[in-house]
Amino acid sequence: MTTEQPHFNRVALIGVGLIGGSLARVIRSQKLADHVTAYSRRAKTRNRIKELGFVDVVADDAATAVADADLVVVSVPVSASASVAEAIGPHLAPGTIVTDTGSVKQAVIDAMSPHLPSQVHFVPGHPIAGTEHTGPDAGFDQLFEGRWCVLTPPEGTDATAISIVANMWRSAGSMVEQMSAPHHDMVLAITSHIPHLLAFNIVGTVAELEDQIKLEVVKYSAGGFRDFTRIAASDPEMWRDIFIENKEAVLEMLGRFSEDLAALQRAIRWDDADALETKFTKTRDIRRDIIDAKQA
Amino acid sequence: MTTEQPHFNRVALIGVGLIGGSLARVIRSQKLADHVTAYSRRAKTRNRIKELGFVDVVADDAATAVADADLVVVSVPVSASASVAEAIGPHLAPGTIVTDTGSVKQAVIDAMSPHLPSQVHFVPGHPIAGTEHTGPDAGFDQLFEGRWCVLTPPEGTDATAISIVANMWRSAGSMVEQMSAPHHDMVLAITSHIPHLLAFNIVGTVAELEDQIKLEVVKYSAGGFRDFTRIAASDPEMWRDIFIENKEAVLEMLGRFSEDLAALQRAIRWDDADALETKFTKTRDIRRDIIDAKQA
Numbered sequence: 001m002t003t004e005q006p007h008f009n010r011v012a013l014i015g016v017g018l019i020g021g022s023l024a025r026v027i028r029s030q031k032l033a034d035h036v037t038a039y040s041r042r043a044k045t046r047n048r049i050k051e052l053g054f055v056d057v058v059a060d061d062a063a064t065a066v067a068d069a070d071l072v073v074v075s076v077p078v079s080a081s082a083s084v085a086e087a088i089g090p091h092l093a094p095g096t097i098v099t100d101t102g103s104v105k106q107a108v109i110d111a112m113s114p115h116l117p118s119q120v121h122f123v124p125g126h127p128i129a130g131t132e133h134t135g136p137d138a139g140f141d142q143l144f145e146g147r148w149c150v151l152t153p154p155e156g157t158d159a160t161a162i163s164i165v166a167n168m169w170r171s172a173g174s175m176v177e178q179m180s181a182p183h184h185d186m187v188l189a190i191t192s193h194i195p196h197l198l199a200f201n202i203v204g205t206v207a208e209l210e211d212q213i214k215l216e217v218v219k220y221s222a223g224g225f226r227d228f229t230r231i232a233a234s235d236p237e238m239w240r241d242i243f244i245e246n247k248e249a250v251l252e253m254l255g256r257f258s259e260d261l262a263a264l265q266r267a268i269r270w271d272d273a274d275a276l277e278t279k280f281t282k283t284r285d286i287r288r289d290i291i292d293a294k295q296a
Numbered sequence: 297m298t299t300e301q302p303h304f305n306r307v308a309l310i311g312v313g314l315i316g317g318s319l320a321r322v323i324r325s326q327k328l329a330d331h332v333t334a335y336s337r338r339a340k341t342r343n344r345i346k347e348l349g350f351v352d353v354v355a356d357d358a359a360t361a362v363a364d365a366d367l368v369v370v371s372v373p374v375s376a377s378a379s380v381a382e383a384i385g386p387h388l389a390p391g392t393i394v395t396d397t398g399s400v401k402q403a404v405i406d407a408m409s410p411h412l413p414s415q416v417h418f419v420p421g422h423p424i425a426g427t428e429h430t431g432p433d434a435g436f437d438q439l440f441e442g443r444w445c446v447l448t449p450p451e452g453t454d455a456t457a458i459s460i461v462a463n464m465w466r467s468a469g470s471m472v473e474q475m476s477a478p479h480h481d482m483v484l485a486i487t488s489h490i491p492h493l494l495a496f497n498i499v500g501t502v503a504e505l506e507d508q509i510k511l512e513v514v515k516y517s518a519g520g521f522r523d524f525t526r527i528a529a530s531d532p533e534m535w536r537d538i539f540i541e542n543k544e545a546v547l548e549m550l551g552r553f554s555e556d557l558a559a560l561q562r563a564i565r566w567d568d569a570d571a572l573e574t575k576f577t578k579t580r581d582i583r584r585d586i587i588d589a590k591q592a
Binding site: 079128129132147148150186187188190191192194195196197198199200201202203204205206207208209213214216217218219220221222224225226227228229230231232233234236237239240241243244247250251253254256257258260261264265268269271273276277279280281282283284285286287288289290293 | 375424425428443444446482483484486487488490491492493494495496497498499500501502503504505509510512513514515516517518520521522523524525526527528529530532533535536537539540543546547549550552553554556557560561564565567569572573575576577578579580581582583584585586589
């Protein structure tokens with residue numbers, strides 16, 4: 001792969017939330033395209049994008065947005081991938097590169113591929129970056145800096161197209177890796193989906209406590225719970241889709257987690273101090289590995 | 297309660313890790329005492345405290361450390377509370393204030409009270425502050441700033457003694473609240489103990505994965521897992537004690553958590569998108585409450 005900065009004539013952004021809105025800002029600040037068209041499903045969001053002014057044109061439908069585009073970036077909740085692909089498929093010019101930013105990859109490939117013409121190059125991608133904020137206002141052009149972006153092109157995908165998409169993400173400051181979609185989905189189930197599920201769940205458990213104790217939990221949240229609430233404040237629609245679309249890997253990892261939790265619970269009940277200390281000492285090593293890997 | 301800064305003739309610090317070491321620095325920077333003696337169980341730690349030089353004298357045993365002290369602060373793993381109280385009890389002068397910093401309160405009261413003379417004022421306390429680092433080197437005098445400190449004095453505790461301990465923590469920059477020990481233990485089970493248990497558990501699950509996927513989890517940890525590893529890097533010995541000593545509240549909350557998790561798991565398995573979205577939308581509100589309460 002070369003590392004030279006790509007340049008596009010016309011980019012179409014389908015979906016302009018945190019990710020699409022951040023990429024739009026990168027494209028502008030890095031001068032990656034002559035012209036950027038954006039489309040968002042909600043009229044309210046389209047109006048807001050116009051006000052924010054970080055793209056050239058806001059289209060009223062996806063088909064119009066992709067006309068004459070040489071790059072199309074789809075950044076929508078995973079469950080909307082199929083209908084987006086169906087809407088844009090017939091309007092894509094031969095040779096157009098289509099990429100996406102979905103957090104689950106095999107499901108997106110299954111949903112979009114059937115609707116994309118054979119002369120279009122589909123390079124599925126996942127920038128591992130985000131905040132708990134959503135919508136076009138939340139975007140900023142440093143979101144992807146120093147973050148990984150994983151591409152999961154099916155075998156036989158055009159190498160030049162892969163290289164161009166990779167270089168676009170490198171221009172956004174990301175480090176790019178390539179792997180198979182199923183492998184991506186398993187790794188992300190562990191690093192991201194299960195942690196989010198646990199955070200949603202513990203915060204949900206608290207939401208159902210009596211009001212008085214809930215107030216106190218909020219008041220004294222600094223002890224660990226606060227970190228979970230930040231994670232659990234992520235986009236509900238996006239996460240709903242992730243869990244359903246990556247069901248297999250999530251349920252597999254959740255099974256292992258629950259077994260381990262039952263063992264810990266048993267150790268607590270039976271005062272097994274040694275088992276607890278051994279477990280908690282082991283987990284420190286992983287933190288060290290992460291610090292060594294410069295991800296902390 | 298008054299808010300005036302207390303002044304002690306002689307302070308004895310029993311246990312000088314992150315908390316004791318931070319408090320020692322506060323006492324020095326805020327000039328809260330004429331003289332500070334410290335004792336730590338490990339000879340290596342005692343030598344390090346001498347090198348760090350933030351106390352006046354390092355004693356070789358707890359009994360010597362507390363002689364003539366008007367304030368004794370016990371900051372040791374909760375399971376060591378009883379033996380510390382037993383060691384210092386006979387050497388405490390009448391009128392001495394004894395406080396502690398344990399993360400569990402009823403168990404500490406049960407462990408220490410029987411060994412403390414009746415003319416000593418015991419004011420159990422818990423500064424809700426910490427980092428994932430341990431030992432006297434990790435301490436710093438801003439650790440308690442803007443944090444809550446909860447005091448759980450049993451009924452009948454001398455009001456002046458409570459007020460003096462409260463003002464010491466206020467001098468460290470903390471906000472002080474008073475509640476019953478069982479109530480503290482339940483609130484902390486939710487805000488801190490269960491989140492830590494989940495973090496230890498998910499990081500433990502990862503620790504047992506095959507090496508190749510473990511490497512990748514570390515590499516792509518930015519997506520949520522990283523926050524858990526920070527929590528799971530906390531002091532193993534301290535947390536071992538917390539779970540065992542606050543068993544009842546922890547198991548009660550863990551039961552609720554596991555029920556809720558089973559429901560979420562079922563929603564994922566059966567593609568119940570509405571249930572997931574409803575749940576994830578609710579959890580956002582708690583985050584807003586915390587931001588409103590200025591704890592985020």
